[in-house]
Amino acid sequence: MPSIEVGDKRIELNEEGFLLNHEEWGREVAETLAREEEGLEVLTDDHWKVVSYIRDYYLEKNLAPMIRRLCQNTGFQLRYIYELFPSGPAKGACKIAGLPKPDGCV
């Protein structure tokens, strides 16, 4: 099983790089996932705005937010979100926010 090292902790991922246990998520975990899984060396404030919204929404609803909510709540244009996360909202942003892999064609 793949894993990442964060501090002195080993955190397990599934075969596609999603956290196995979403409760192990934290700021450093997000940064490590961004770097190692998505090739994003730095998470800017705009990245964090998206990631934090997804994370909070998931903790409340146990569901990833629709792209509409993401755009409306961050004030970002759709195309800008794809620029921020080149692997897209599911395999990019949701993964970094520590969500499990969504069902369906993603």
Place this chain on the structure above:
Amino acid sequence: MREHGTTSQRMPLEGDAPLEGGAGRLTPEELRRSLQIFREKLSSDEVAYINSCVRCGLCADSCHYYLAEPQTECIPAYKLGLVTGVFKMYFGSVGKVFPRWMGARRLDRQTLEAWVDSLFGRCTLCGRCSLNCSVGLDVTRLIRLARSTLVSVGLVPRGLQSTVDTALQKGNNMGIPRQEWVETVEWLEQELRGELNDERARLPLDVQGARLLCTVNPREPMFFPLSIVAAGKILHAAGESWTFSSENYDVTNYGLFSGDDDAARVMAERLVESMERLGCETLVLAECGHGFNSNRWKGPQWLRKRYGFEVRSILEVVADYVREGRIKLDPSLNPDLVTLHDPCNLVRLGGVVEDQRYLLERSSLHFVEMVPNREKNFCCGGGGGQLSMSEFSERRLSAGKIKAEQIRATGARVVAAPCHNCIDQISELNKHYKLGVETKTVCEVVAAALVTEG
């Protein structure tokens, strides 16, 4: 809901080799049931297929798994042999007496484990092996039948089963609540109006008696809605009478992949219900390969009835608009080199072959075919439910090498793929193999070339 096999539930019985997956927990009663279900599902056609494979091996070079990793386990005839061997052991007269000679094998925990690993983990149900088969076997049909047997004992890989379960429980395969879908359509309608600078542009919902009922793949409203706006632009430009439904709008049917005919029937019936409720003439299937095969061809078989309406791919509808002069295209608006991926379930197994080419040739300046193409095209590697099964993701990317090489050889900057499942896989191949391409639906390419009035 069904229980899923996990390693933690594994209870190897005496005499078993250690098993990695969930088959170890099966009781002798469940094993007997799997054999009974396997036999019940076999029609006389399929029994004839089982006795026909002559192991000539011509299928090997047709399979993207074998081409990417030339080993015995990847040869279609080998995978098929795992299935036919069981039949020969129990139901063939010679196999019962001379099991080794006939390649017969018991349907025990090891065999079921091998089925999961091979039939789910090394096959995309793309059907390309049947093209090369010297005796014309429908390999995909037999492999799906064995997957059905695995459904009956709860051995479908977790991510694939979860996608089926979500669709059954929530009405669509990503679990989108009704209100979220409705609000997303309203939001996209505003985007559409903004882009067209036309307040009359609409994404209509629940319009009784509209000519067309359009569907979507849930990943569009969830994460990738630009394809909905693109289709909306084209339908608006053609002055079409159409609607979405506020419920039962999901074109996907993962029961086709898992082999679960009962689940597949429920999902197919939902679109029929939407058609009947809204009284539309034509059910229009979004750009989704397996959704096309499921609803155009398999649906009437699952429901055992003729549909009282027409079922078409949106590509066929849009190609008609161009032929009839209802929309005008300016290819110079798409100056980049464009190539086309042929989704197996739409093209080889679905029969929609030329309309996507007709559209791309008229909406882009430079269109180039992959080699091979049309019904001979290679699977992207993401079919058969592969995208949902994380445990096989490494093999999926490795087997996608053939598609990546095909794309690279065209030199194209844009890959048009009329299937959201293929789009996701090709996007991953793009990243993994550094192809430097953009992947779009055919409607996105066409919409970019639309000449709008004023």
